[in-house]
């Protein structure tokens with residue numbers, strides 16, 4: 001059932017066509033592509049089977065993606081104003097307006113804590129309707145026609161076609177990077193944003209990355225939790241870095257359970273590689289034992305906190321490493337090949 005290498009190439013070239021020929025009046029289609037790739041990693045598997053994704057689940061991803069972006073953006077430079085960035089040509093995107101209104105009327109620091117409020121149901125419904133009527137409807141329109149190569153629609157959901165979840169999992173970092181860079185370009189090109197942007201050059205980090213103050217909160221929380229011990233070498237650390245356990249280059253999304261405390265030297269040495277088996281086993285134990293505390297730190301720092309998604313991401317990362325002959329970092333200048341034992345311990 002897995003797509004052949006030829007089918008995977010066809011998938012990639014269609015995806016590329018979608019980016020170059022698709023008509024993007026709002027940034028929704030980028031959000032939808034990122035949402036589909038994320039959901040394929042979190043809910044799908046490598047069997048090649050079709051995967052059903054409900055509108056509600058996709059709407060929840062949209063809220064997560066646009067949450068940070070629905071805060072006012074400020075360059076801090078004179079001559080620019082501080083306001084929410086516009087993500088549709090001509091007028092603000094309805095999803096942003098809905099989130100801005102929700103945030104004005106509800107006390108919720110994060111998209112995740114918002115989920116606990118009764119009024120969140122109305123927000124999901126509203127965003128779900130927009131997502132269904134717009135990007136889900138139009139994403140597969142290319143060069144004047146329709147090529148439904150990604151999904152078909154059923155009531156309240158879409159079904160990713162055979163091989164699509166597989167390809168989205170396989171090429172998730174590529175989909176993320178393509179969608180993000182086009183997304184940033186879209187926001188920059190929108191004339192309505194010029195009073196807000198000026199010559200701003202940190203747009204991508206505002207739209208997608210963990211704010212610096214959030215990292216400070218996470219670092220302080222992890223220090224308390226671990227009595228200031230480096231996750232990798234186990235010795236005491238003073239000026240600690242916050243490291244992405246599954247590298248950010250591999251999965252550019254900040255999940256709270258993916259953060260560990262590390263010496264800057266250990267962090268630099270590990271760099272963009274996956275961690276070796278003893279680290280992986282320790283990490284699994286760590287996120288299980290400290291699940292509640294990590295959720296609490298995530299809540300304070302405004303980061304998504306979901307242990308089971310984070311585990312799925314790790315499983316996906318290590319499985320991909322096996323199929324591409326990836327290496328895992330043991331310690332400075334010491335590596336081994338990722339093998340089946342890694343995936344077994346995540347199973």
Ligand SMILES: [Zn+2]
Pocket residue numbers: 230231232233234235262263266
């Ligand atoms: Zn260390």
